[in-house]
Amino acid sequence: MDFRTVTHTTNEQDHMEPPQMRQKQLSCLQGESEERDKGSTIESFVTNFSNIYESELLPARNGEEFTEHFLHEVVDILLSYIKKTYDGKSKVLDFHHPHQLLEGLEGFNVELSDQPQPLEQILVDCRDTLKYGVKTGHPRYFNQLSSGLDIIGLAGEWLTATANTNMFTFEIAPVFIVMEEILLKKMHEIIGWGECKADGVFSPGGSISNLYSVLVARYKRFPEIKTKGMAALPDIALFVSEHSHYSVKKAAAVLGIGIDNVVTVKCDARGKMIPSELERTILKVKRQGKVPLYVSATAGTTVYGAFDPLDNIADICEKYNLWMHVDAAWGGGLLLSRRHSFKLSGIERAHSITWNPHKLMGVPLQCSAFLVREKGLLQACNQLCAEYLFQPDKQYDRAYDTGDKTIQCGRHVDVFKFWLMWKAKGTQGFEILINRFLELAEYLYKELKTSKNYELVFDAEPELTNVCFWYIPPSLRQIPKGPEREKRLHQIAPKIKARMIEEGTAMVGYQPHGNNVNFFRMVFSNPATKKSDIDFLLEEIERLGKDL
Amino acid sequence: MDFRTVTHTTNEQDHMEPPQMRQKQLSCLQGESEERDKGSTIESFVTNFSNIYESELLPARNGEEFTEHFLHEVVDILLSYIKKTYDGKSKVLDFHHPHQLLEGLEGFNVELSDQPQPLEQILVDCRDTLKYGVKTGHPRYFNQLSSGLDIIGLAGEWLTATANTNMFTFEIAPVFIVMEEILLKKMHEIIGWGECKADGVFSPGGSISNLYSVLVARYKRFPEIKTKGMAALPDIALFVSEHSHYSVKKAAAVLGIGIDNVVTVKCDARGKMIPSELERTILKVKRQGKVPLYVSATAGTTVYGAFDPLDNIADICEKYNLWMHVDAAWGGGLLLSRRHSFKLSGIERAHSITWNPHKLMGVPLQCSAFLVREKGLLQACNQLCAEYLFQPDKQYDRAYDTGDKTIQCGRHVDVFKFWLMWKAKGTQGFEILINRFLELAEYLYKELKTSKNYELVFDAEPELTNVCFWYIPPSLRQIPKGPEREKRLHQIAPKIKARMIEEGTAMVGYQPHGNNVNFFRMVFSNPATKKSDIDFLLEEIERLGKDL
Structure with missing residues (x-):
């Protein structure tokens, strides 16, 4: 589905539409259109939302069909996002600076106005919000202790929102x-x-x-x-x-x-x-x-x-x-x-x-x-x-x-999604998941231990999924350990992270800690992550950092 | 759609299913089935989820179709709930005591187990969770300052959950x-x-x-x-x-x-x-x-x-x-x-x-x-x-x-739904809404003021949407004001509220305050509420309380 980008057109548009147009929309919604048999997919039966406003959704009289159809459109946008999230080839993010987002990007204006926007614009805004956000469920998003996008948990949260209590x-x-x-x-x-x-x-x-x-x-x-x-x-x-x-x-x-x-x-x-x-x-x-x-x-x-x-x-x-x-x-x-x-x-x-x-x-x-x-x-x-x-x-x-x-x-209500996930996974499902996260951490630890380009912050088998390490670019490899090397090493992780965010290929956290200068902290809590994503990350850090 | 109630059948079921069955399910999901033309609705193309587990959803390999179809089923359940919520003729709630819910109701077992449940059971659990809950968006739900179910806000919350950041x-x-x-x-x-x-x-x-x-x-x-x-x-x-x-x-x-x-x-x-x-x-x-x-x-x-x-x-x-x-x-x-x-x-x-x-x-x-x-x-x-x-x-x-x-x-993230609602309503949309809530409060105030069966807690035009009042049942109408009458009046609102909850016809709050014995507090913040719902509530209070 492709929605035309509608921006600031409210004033020029006529809120009332010809009765025959409304009729056509309704018939599509009710699934009574003869066009259905012409080999088109369900998705092609879209309502034209460019002249429809939220005031026509429930609890408006006869708002059921518009409501249903609008929410289906929203769900289509969300499903498309979910698929992209799980597609390792997609970007983790499409980075823009705060001032860029505030000034507005093509068709995406964050400012609020006195006038209502048509539902078509609302759908565009939903897509843009996701487009310029961060895919925290992406297999290469390692930035925080919370990551991944559990489908059952998600369904639970949708229900929680609907119950609104x-x-x-x-x-x-x-x-x-x-x-x-x-x-x-x-x-x-x-x-x-x-x-x-x-x-x-x-x-x-x-x-x-x-x-x-x-x-x-x-x-x-x-x-x-x-x-x-x-x-x-x-x-x-x-x-x-x-x-x-x-x-x-x-x-x-x-x-x-x-x-x-x-x-x-x-x-x-x-x-x-x-x-x-x-x-x-x-x-x-x-x-x-x-x-x-x-x-x-x-x-x-x-x-x-x-x-x-x-x-x-x-x-x-x-x-x-x-x-x-x-x-x-x-x-x-x-x-x-x-x-x-x-x-x-x-x-x-x-x-x-x-x-x-x-x-x-x-x-x-x-x-x-x-x-x-x-x-x-x-x-x-x-x-x-x-x-x-x-x-x-x-x-x-x-x-x-x-x-x-x-x-x-x-x-x-924070409990329903958790309860539903427990029902769907059973205690054993959580166990399988968590054991796998630990295996991924062990895999990364072993990879780093045998690589000359990396140094571990502490050399011990991971007890949890955290693995802390420095990438040592070629320019630093010959410098003896000491204040000069530390000073330069401190700048490596932030620079690689900045480039990584600009390119949107992965996200991983870094920080200094105690006497240790900036180092990467990998964590695993995302069911979508595979060993190949770890391999990718290490190669990507090298690619982005080897000239530093 | 009718899902068979599946409870505790995991152990007896074979998690693997015959390939031809899986094939059939997938073809339905892909919308390639010839059955489509047989006049059936979209909803009849359901996957049989009784042998499918959450481990087959994304990020599982080839999990896209199951994920999409499962989430569509969830959304159908939610849409059906939303329609019921806005249907004034439906009940606001189907009351059960805590011990009844804990002991389990027909097909609805809140206990958690080690074994995973099939997705069919998960869908049943979603329906039951809504069934035994309270419809806070119902036009006759007046119980709290927060009520109603804004469709744009809901869409915003679904997106927020999906972005999960x-x-x-x-x-x-x-x-x-x-x-x-x-x-x-x-x-x-x-x-x-x-x-x-x-x-x-x-x-x-x-x-x-x-x-x-x-x-x-x-x-x-x-x-x-x-x-x-x-x-x-x-x-x-x-x-x-x-x-x-x-x-x-x-x-x-x-x-x-x-x-x-x-x-x-x-x-x-x-x-x-x-x-x-x-x-x-x-x-x-x-x-x-x-x-x-x-x-x-x-x-x-x-x-x-x-x-x-x-x-x-x-x-x-x-x-x-x-x-x-x-x-x-x-x-x-x-x-x-x-x-x-x-x-x-x-x-x-x-x-x-x-x-x-x-x-x-x-x-x-x-x-x-x-x-x-x-x-x-x-x-x-x-x-x-x-x-x-x-x-x-x-x-x-x-x-x-x-x-x-x-x-x-x-x-x-609590802001997106709010931002999206502001986009969709414009500042003026909020104004229209809020003015209408105030009009409803004024209407109720005038109704109460002219009724012999009610007394206002304070006689003043509502400044906000709160209207506080006592229902005076016939048995109290002849008793002169004083401690005896107060003592009996104090018990009226809780008894009516208990009956109202048992019958599920409406929900309204009550409390004592300072020297005032238990009184009802009506508030309006639900876009679905109409004057006829107010008329209903007053009649319902009388119906439930006239023998007290």
Whole structure:
């Protein structure tokens, strides 16, 4: 289908159209046209949307046919995009700078006006939005921990959008509330918490889930925080590792604890928190007169994919009576793999856990679970009993009104796509997927280890799907290791990345970390990625970087 | 289409099927079947999904046809639901208690298993999920401030799900980042802030937007909060009205300020904050040695739909150097109506504003804007400069990486559906819509005023679409006003609501408020609602309640 590009034609067009034209359109929609037999495909029976406006869609009288046909057109655009996404030969993106997008590209004007645009323009806008976006499901998109486009998850999200409801009460989201309970129970079981006691909530992302962990830990120890604020508390301290995600610090800033009270614990070369360093740091903080409250251990760090030694950390938390949180936003999925779950051994001793199914498990964005071992704590910490939502005289069991557990009021339905994917894959389907991601990481690791053009940031078999490396262009290969080489090496990854984005052939992340200058971080969480895509990426990095 | 209900048959079924069967399915999918001419509809060319699993969808080799056909089946289910939603004769919901849903209904089993389910079961589950849910777009769904199902917004959400990306960087969400900027600028213009200086972010709901307002207000006055926490601050106080939303109190609990430091200001009978009371309360708090920091005025209260006198409140905020926030989550949409926008006069003097397009403007959930007048404050307050996301050596203007403005890391794309609706409706389309909601509220108000069976909670023309009233059943009509009557009246609305839910004929909220016992709160934000639906609701309340 080819839609003419219609821009700014609204004023010149007559909103009313001749009755016979409308009639023809309707007959096409109803599938009654005799033209059908002339060997044309279904797609050729298009309505001309150039004179039709959204006001003629449902709930407009007789809007059913236009609505149906319009949504089918949208779906055709989406299907075409999905196919392109999975086609390794297509580009990952067609890069334009912010000012170019703001100024408007051919037929694509992002400005808003007082006048309505015809549906044809809306369809063009949909196509252009996808055209100038990034195909995060493309087999060569390795840019973030979340990638891929699961078809079942996608269907789930389409349904969620159509249901258009809110998680605050059972009353208006009965099925989704029950699904949230089922999913939380399942995750508790897998963690090893048993199914009855634990609690939790799906939140808008891992950072908010980590914020919940500090919030609940603080409330558990000092329930007066809720009414009196931090003024009633002693100076508290939180502990994270050097390699932990920045969200715990962000939570400390938000919660009025202050970033200075988040104490960083040293890691080993592999990026794992050193338990003896944790203990040393706790004792040091105590000597300073602060009250150690909370440790966030990481199961799958963002950059290195490292797993902190959870059992050792749990021992220390028990010894000093600290809340133990495990940020398994990225690595939590490994619990579904019988081959790899041992890496999270000890997670069952945590008081709370962040686990993002939108990462390793491939659920569409967003889907993040905050799980807490003590039932009722979330509710006690956050409830304010707003009477307009949580009426005490409802006819059903009000324990299913989850809104008062949360720091939100309205809450997006993030569970259905996850539930549907679990139905469609079964637990075993997730296991197969995750094992394959690990195999891809091992393959890349071995390729890099035997290549003279690359250096690994740390030489160890991947524990998660992260593989960190430098590309060493020919110009740097003869320079001895030292500040001069480091300085030049630091510029290589950004330059290659910039060229890669300009060409749109692949996307991979880079960053400096600690003493390590800019290096690439590959991660695998995309079911579409094959070994040949890894081969391509390495060749592409060389192609783009060999003259640097 | 009728799908056989397939439950737990995975183990007994052979995953491999005879080649000729697969061949037949594929030929149907490709539209090559000669059966097409036999007068059957498109819908009859269905694949038999009973032996097909998600592992055969994309990215599986040759998965294109199955994927396309599966998604078309899903869309058919959704279209059928959409049509039912708009059909006033259909039920709003088919109520079941939590335990009934958990135990499983005919063919609908919410439990998850290790084994995958065939796609046919997945389609059945989709239909059942909708069947046992609540039609929030139904013309007789009046339960929450968000209602309706805008077709363009829905299409936008389907596209958003398909694009499956994240708002933290321009790199992976270039078009959506630019659209967010355009929408924020447009909202600033409408508020009267001018387009260049203001700032903001779309957040996961009004409560989080209100939390941002306190966070930013606190940081502006006491920037040391970020590093040192509340320990470095004097005792601060926040001011809200009796009728304000509970989210400011929730924010105070989360942010370590404490609910006790949120001071409630009295309202008049209409639910508007009394400015002289605000000033009196500020002075009282100062005498107690606390530092007044922040006032949240409400433009459209949750229950009464009242507008606080913003100009008077702004005068007081200026006088005492307080941050002025306006919670226009519900009423913000009125700014688009030339007839009604005067009710928010003075909003341009606010330092920050919450405005939820997912309420009065009918954007699908979720879509909430937090707007702040001083550019750069959000970034300064929240940034932590994580190097793995916000690399300083990117090739594009990094001001477009918005992730460090927020308390989240990943952030759902909530802007596209809103942008697309604005394109399709134009500003004038929103105005028409919102004016009509107000007309419906006026119609209901007049109906109630002339009816002997109803009493208004406050007798005043609606300023927003809220209309609050009691139904007085015959048994209460002769009882003089007093505690006995109040006690009995308090039970009427919950009983009628319970019956209404059991019958599924409509949904309307109720609550007590202050000294007023349980009353119904009608709100209009659904484009499908007509005057006849209002007539229906009043008759239905009488039918269900006349024997009480």
